[in-house]
Amino acid sequence: MMSIDRKMAIAARIVKEIRRDRRSVAMIIGAPIIVMALIGFSFQDQKPVLNQVAPALIATMAMFFVFVLTAISFLRERSQGTLERLVSTAVSRSDLLVGYLAGFLLFALIQSIIILSFTLFVIDVEYSGKIWDIVFILLMVTITSVSMGIFVSTFAKNEFQVVQFIPLLITPQIFLSGVILPTSQLPGYFQTLGGAFPLTYANRALHEIMLKGASLSDVSTEIGILVLFALGMLVAAAVTVRKT
Amino acid sequence: MTIPTSTGITDMEPAISISGLEFSFGNRPVLKGIELEIPRGIAFGVLGANGAGKTTLVRLLIGRLAPGNGTALIFGQPPGPALADSIGYMPQLNALYESLSVRENLDFFARMLGLSNKDHRSASVDRVMEVVGLSERADSVMAELSGGMRQRVSLGVALVHEPDLLLLDEPTVGLDPELRASFWEHFKKLTEAGTTILISSHTMDDAAHCDTLGFMRDGRFIATGTPDELRQSTGKPDSSLEDAFLHLSRASA
Numbered sequence: 001m002m003s004i005d006r007k008m009a010i011a012a013r014i015v016k017e018i019r020r021d022r023r024s025v026a027m028i029i030g031a032p033i034i035v036m037a038l039i040g041f042s043f044q045d046q047k048p049v050l051n052q053v054a055p056a057l058i059a060t061m062a063m064f065f066v067f068v069l070t071a072i073s074f075l076r077e078r079s080q081g082t083l084e085r086l087v088s089t090a091v092s093r094s095d096l097l098v099g100y101l102a103g104f105l106l107f108a109l110i111q112s113i114i115i116l117s118f119t120l121f122v123i124d125v126e127y128s129g130k131i132w133d134i135v136f137i138l139l140m141v142t143i144t145s146v147s148m149g150i151f152v153s154t155f156a157k158n159e160f161q162v163v164q165f166i167p168l169l170i171t172p173q174i175f176l177s178g179v180i181l182p183t184s185q186l187p188g189y190f191q192t193l194g195g196a197f198p199l200t201y202a203n204r205a206l207h208e209i210m211l212k213g214a215s216l217s218d219v220s221t222e223i224g225i226l227v228l229f230a231l232g233m234l235v236a237a238a239v240t241v242r243k244t
Numbered sequence: 245m246t247i248p249t250s251t252g253i254t255d256m257e258p259a260i261s262i263s264g265l266e267f268s269f270g271n272r273p274v275l276k277g278i279e280l281e282i283p284r285g286i287a288f289g290v291l292g293a294n295g296a297g298k299t300t301l302v303r304l305l306i307g308r309l310a311p312g313n314g315t316a317l318i319f320g321q322p323p324g325p326a327l328a329d330s331i332g333y334m335p336q337l338n339a340l341y342e343s344l345s346v347r348e349n350l351d352f353f354a355r356m357l358g359l360s361n362k363d364h365r366s367a368s369v370d371r372v373m374e375v376v377g378l379s380e381r382a383d384s385v386m387a388e389l390s391g392g393m394r395q396r397v398s399l400g401v402a403l404v405h406e407p408d409l410l411l412l413d414e415p416t417v418g419l420d421p422e423l424r425a426s427f428w429e430h431f432k433k434l435t436e437a438g439t440t441i442l443i444s445s446h447t448m449d450d451a452a453h454c455d456t457l458g459f460m461r462d463g464r465f466i467a468t469g470t471p472d473e474l475r476q477s478t479g480k481p482d483s484s485l486e487d488a489f490l491h492l493s494r495a496s497a
Contacts, residue, residue: 003358003360005355005360006355006356009352009355009356013341013344013348013352016343016344016348017341017343017344020343020385021343080337080339080340080341080342081335081336081337081338081339082339082340082341084308084335084337084339085333085335085339085353085401086356087307087308088306088307088308088328088331088333089328089353089356089357089358090325090326090328090329090356090357090358091356092325
């Protein structure tokens, strides 16, 4: 049963819940700034290095925080029993997924803009390309990340287990997608493995846009792959969403 | 705009009819052949010890679990989303959003239940807050409420769309006697108006209020009947329901 009203209600509820959770709001805004500041100011004497790693760092931050937020908040939906109550209503998978996506995208967008502004204007990373193109790529990352959070929450019984997914899913991505070393310097088999993670394509696209002034159409291959990842994760989330 | 009505439901069908219902969690059988027919407009109490299978039965009725064998029909239809408008479900856990207020919780679930018209919904929410006696705490968030109050909100969610059938999983656990009495007063009004209520409980105090009872033990109903009939089953005068339950329980073991 399709219902715009239900999707809007779910999104509005998520926004309300997060806004009232001041610590989460502080984390959404503060945590990425602290991390970026730490890295940014450590590399002030090595600007070229900073310029090189910044695109990948921005994407990683956007992915990481949204993933943790979504996974935990969906897990709570399961553990407090509200998901069970919801499925006893006529709520559909698409209501839940679209509602969650819309609710979290708002925060993700705000967060991406904060991370980006801080990186570009406070740490003063040099960039070319259009800002909105960068934001667009970050949004693609977030859609994938929200879906991944919902999907992963199926496999966790509590908050501790969600946290265990960070070294399992996020850390390898950080390494394999070229945040620490450019992917071209990784061994061949790691480059192949890196191809299995969405962050690799997001980093590549941001790299092209921010360092070489590429336009969205120049990185359409990467965008296409990101869309596939987002869709794949959405389908995976949809399959598991009604399980408790 | 959808006002929940008994759409497509004929008045002929019983509220609940279950036959040969079996269910296992893995290798562990939980329900072992349930036979049950509940007519409309009564309060039916499912009585049994912890682990007897009461919650599993309720979860099968809301369509959360699928039966291994046998059938469960609600108003003649198998459980599923199509029946959502006709069923009010109160789970054992309060299952509410901690950071939302009483009104916000009720409003949210009312929207999920298909009350998309804002005025109609807001009237329903006001009415239900009146019923559960929380009008004055409308704007308090869950975290500020006592256990009994949360339970009243939880009941409110089950009532907000005026369903034809209420499935209440241990709704009176942890309630003080006064609140329990007021819950039952309201349940009485509802059944008189034609609503069917299935209520699971393990206290004999609830049992006495029900029109019909089913004693459940180890995944089966060992006896069903009115409280009086069950009391008489012991063969002794002035037996309590508790005596009856223990008597029947031992007889079936």
